[in-house]
Amino acid sequence: MSVDASAGCRWVSEILNQVGDKWTIQVVVALRDRPRRFNDIKRHVAGISQQMLTRTLKALERDGMVARTVRSSTPPQVEYALTELGLSLSGTVRQLAEWAVAHRTIIRENRQRYDTSRT
Numbered sequence: 001m002s003v004d005a006s007a008g009c010r011w012v013s014e015i016l017n018q019v020g021d022k023w024t025i026q027v028v029v030a031l032r033d034r035p036r037r038f039n040d041i042k043r044h045v046a047g048i049s050q051q052m053l054t055r056t057l058k059a060l061e062r063d064g065m066v067a068r069t070v071r072s073s074t075p076p077q078v079e080y081a082l083t084e085l086g087l088s089l090s091g092t093v094r095q096l097a098e099w100a101v102a103h104r105t106i107i108r109e110n111r112q113r114y115d116t117s118r119t
Contacts, residue, residue, distance in 0.1 A: 015063075018059060018063065019089060021056070023045065023048055023052055023053070023056045024056055024059070024060065025093050026044075026045045026046075026048070027041060027045060027048075027053070027056050027057065027060065027066075028060075028065070028082065028086060028089055028090050028093050029044075029090070029093060029094075029097070030044035030045055031066065031080060031081060031082045031086070031090075032082065032087075032090040032093075032094070034081075035069070035079045035080060035081035036079065036080060036081075037077060037078065037079055037080070038053070038057075038078060038080070041053060041057075041080060057080055060086065061080075063085075064083055064085050064086075065082065065083055065085050065086035065089060066080050066081065066082060066083065066086055067080070067081050067082075067083050068080055069081065
């Protein structure tokens, strides 16, 4: 493998680790339909801590998938929205979710069969 190919693989791995993270996927889904404020996102992403949501939003903003807008009001309101890049990811995430729903029964059956054969 050439140096360029090796660097490319590391880059792909790094990006997939970020976008494949369970919190990233859920935040992208929460923002898919419309911009939301922080606490609104938190309500839509079950189980996420405030700290983890902050980290996830910052990482998505850094990668250019989320835009953070501060509205001048008292107190200031901050809104998060998917960018064009984030919207393109949301389409892929939606396809993956649809695949998971369509195949959940057979996967559950396969897991049960596997677990039974191992005991």
